[in-house]
Amino acid sequence: MTATMESLIGLVNRIQRACTVLGDYGGDAAASLPTLWEALPSVVVVGGQSSGKSSVLESIVGRDFLPRGSGIVTRRPLVLQLHKTEPGQQDYAEFLHLPRKKFTDFALVRDEIQAETDRVTGKTKQISPVPIHLSISSPNVVNLTLTDLPGLTKVAVEGQPESIVIDIENMVRSYVEKPNCIILAITPANQDIATSDSIKLARDVDPTGERTFGVLTKLDLMDKGTNAIEVLEGRSYRLQHPWVGIVNRSQADINRNVDMIAARRKEREFFATSPDYGHLASKMGSEYLAKLLSNHLESIIRAQLPGITSLINKTIDELERELDHLGRPVGVDAGAQLYTILELCRAFDRIFKEHLDGGKLPFDRHLSLQNVRKVVSEADGYQPHLIAPEQGYRRLIDSSLNYFRGPAEASVDAVHFLLKELVRRSISETRELKRFPTLQAEIAAAANEALERFREDSNRTTLRLVDMESSYLTADFFRRLPQEKEKGGNPVATAGDRYSEGHYRRIGSNVSSYIGMVSGTLRNTIPKSVVHCQVREAKQALLDHFYVQVGQKEGKELAELLDEDPALMERRQQCTRRLELYKSARDEIDSVSWVREV
Numbered sequence: 001m002t003a004t005m006e007s008l009i010g011l012v013n014r015i016q017r018a019c020t021v022l023g024d025y026g027g028d029a030a031a032s033l034p035t036l037w038e039a040l041p042s043v044v045v046v047g048g049q050s051s052g053k054s055s056v057l058e059s060i061v062g063r064d065f066l067p068r069g070s071g072i073v074t075r076r077p078l079v080l081q082l083h084k085t086e087p088g089q090q091d092y093a094e095f096l097h098l099p100r101k102k103f104t105d106f107a108l109v110r111d112e113i114q115a116e117t118d119r120v121t122g123k124t125k126q127i128s129p130v131p132i133h134l135s136i137s138s139p140n141v142v143n144l145t146l147t148d149l150p151g152l153t154k155v156a157v158e159g160q161p162e163s164i165v166i167d168i169e170n171m172v173r174s175y176v177e178k179p180n181c182i183i184l185a186i187t188p189a190n191q192d193i194a195t196s197d198s199i200k201l202a203r204d205v206d207p208t209g210e211r212t213f214g215v216l217t218k219l220d221l222m223d224k225g226t227n228a229i230e231v232l233e234g235r236s237y238r239l240q241h242p243w244v245g246i247v248n249r250s251q252a253d254i255n256r257n258v259d260m261i262a263a264r265r266k267e268r269e270f271f272a273t274s275p276d277y278g279h280l281a282s283k284m285g286s287e288y289l290a291k292l293l294s295n296h297l298e299s300i301i302r303a304q305l306p307g308i309t310s311l312i313n314k315t316i317d318e319l320e321r322e323l324d325h326l327g328r329p330v331g332v333d334a335g336a337q338l339y340t341i342l343e344l345c346r347a348f349d350r351i352f353k354e355h356l357d358g359g360k361l362p363f364d365r366h367l368s369l370q371n372v373r374k375v376v377s378e379a380d381g382y383q384p385h386l387i388a389p390e391q392g393y394r395r396l397i398d399s400s401l402n403y404f405r406g407p408a409e410a411s412v413d414a415v416h417f418l419l420k421e422l423v424r425r426s427i428s429e430t431r432e433l434k435r436f437p438t439l440q441a442e443i444a445a446a447a448n449e450a451l452e453r454f455r456e457d458s459n460r461t462t463l464r465l466v467d468m469e470s471s472y473l474t475a476d477f478f479r480r481l482p483q484e485k486e487k488g489g490n491p492v493a494t495a496g497d498r499y500s501e502g503h504y505r506r507i508g509s510n511v512s513s514y515i516g517m518v519s520g521t522l523r524n525t526i527p528k529s530v531v532h533c534q535v536r537e538a539k540q541a542l543l544d545h546f547y548v549q550v551g552q553k554e555g556k557e558l559a560e561l562l563d564e565d566p567a568l569m570e571r572r573q574q575c576t577r578r579l580e581l582y583k584s585a586r587d588e589i590d591s592v593s594w595v596r597e598v
């Protein structure tokens with residue numbers, strides 16, 4: 001049973017240490033990272049200035065080790081982990097930030113707390129939420145973890161910024177508002193309970209008093225003829241747990257170097273012999289308080305462990321999923337990088353081809369063909385001027401064929417823009433590329449460049465098809481045109497009325513029928529040429545140039561292509577560290593449950 005108790009509080013201690021090492025101090029909801037710190041039950045000591053907070057902690061530990069001085073001395077949370085050792089063992093202290101260094105001189109512990117506080121907060125005397133972890137092993141302690149926070153204060157003293165009053169209140173509040181926080185609310189007995197800073201705060205965050213332990217210090221300093229029975233018996237301010245009265249060392253005792261063991265004895269005597277508190281003696285004093293807290297913390301941890309375990313498993317799943325989504329880190333050598341780049345290009349190319357093959361391109365009913373048809377009808381309705389027959393035919397046909405050039409180019413462009421849109425869509429659908437904005441932009445640029453080249457080629461080819469139709473006007477063609485016999489008429493007519501209207505009409509309809517024939521041909525060949533020069537090329541060789549270029553790059557240039565969004569890299573790192581934390585917590589819990597079952 002004892003083994004279990006030790007292992008449960010020790011278990012939470014180890015997880016708490018892992019939290020600090022891996023940067024989880026709770027309260028960073030802005031980073032939207034899951035926090036394990038906040039899920040762990042902890043006892044937090046809250047009190048106004050000079051309420052006797054430090055004295056209570058030192059009394060629980062049985063050692064002098066906390067910095068003293070004027071102003072706000074505690075400026076970082078101090079997570080104080082107490083481990084009970086076998087009788088006769090020497091007391092020692094260890095800091096998480098100084099692994100492998102054992103302190104047996106507690107005056108040095110005090111110095112180190114001060115130095116470590118300044119290391120993070122600087123000489124500015126600001127406060128910081130990054131906790132200091134101190135563990136103390138001694139036969140004279142119970143297994144317990146307490147977090148000491150800066151004392152609630154009304155005014156900043158010299159050298160400390162005005163904002164510190166609010167900053168402290170906010171920091172303390174951020175701890176005590178967590179439902180897992182057990183609040184140790186310190187109030188001096190020589191002050192009205194109604195004005196106690198710690199009770200005011202506790203009432204705010206824990207109105208039913210379920211998780212608040214009231215501690216009344218300085219019972220020895222009350223005015224003669226008054227006592228704190230009303231408070232200690234829970235009538236002044238009701239809590240679910242019993243109030244505990246404490247008598248710490250007075251300033252005079254401290255000045256006289258009265259040691260803690262002697263102070264504890266004195267405290268016991270105070271209660272045992274007190275006419276007011278004698279009947280409560282067994283439930284008063286710092287030793288009783290320590291045991292009470294230890295038992296409570298233990299039972300809370302036991303009750304919450306299943307919930308914490310399932311939270312851990314759920315969070316591990318979530319973090320793994322997010323990391324999969326963010327993509328795992330890329331290797332650092334050129335080979336791995338080139339491989340990654342080519343893989344990513346292929347991923348894009350695959351999606352692009354899926355679009356092409358998926359019949360998502362409405363070539364046969366697209367604008368280009370409609371345009372061709374539209375122009376054909378225009379050409380059919382075209383009424384030619386009349387010049388000498390062969391030249392006239394040639395010019396009429398040439399100028400009619402010119403009408404095909406615009407739409408031919410338009411069909412080339414239409415397909416070009418469709419392909420460009422597909423590139424854009426495929427780029428944005430290539431999820432793997434999202435984390436590499438540089439490479440993403442390069443692939444998009446390379447694809448668009450290739451499409452540009454295909455367009456030029458397609459334009460040339462398509463216009464040539466049109467040109468070919470006009471150069472096919474051979475002498476034979478004219479010879480085979482239906483000939484018209486002059487019917488009588490006036491042989492000396494002027495050039496203007498040399499031919500009858502019927503003549504012109506026939507020329508017009510001849511040109512028309514020729515153009516009709518040509519348009520029938522172009523209607524078939526333009527789409528073929530456009531698909532051949534652009535779609536087929538895009539499918540087969542979109543990134544060919546790019547592959548050649550990438551193949552010639554050096555390690556450094558490859559790394560640049562794989563340059564990731566810094567925010568994303570940061571996020572991946574954060575998630576990786578959090579995942580590490582949750583996994584180590586899971587391992588810790590697994591090892592304890594295993595011990596318990598044996």
Ligand SMILES: Nc1nc2c(ncn2[C@@H]2O[C@H](COP(=O)(O)OP(=O)(O)OP(=O)(O)O)[C@@H](O)[C@H]2O)c(=O)[nH]1
Nearest residue numbers: 049050051052053054055151218247248249250251
């Ligand atoms: N007589 C007597 N003096 C006490 C008691 N508790 C604390 N003191 C004295 O009250 C003064 C303040 O006590 P601390 O323990 O330093 O109080 P604190 O809340 O930690 O104070 P700050 O850290 O300065 O805010 C010291 O001089 C203590 O000796 C007590 O129960 N009885």
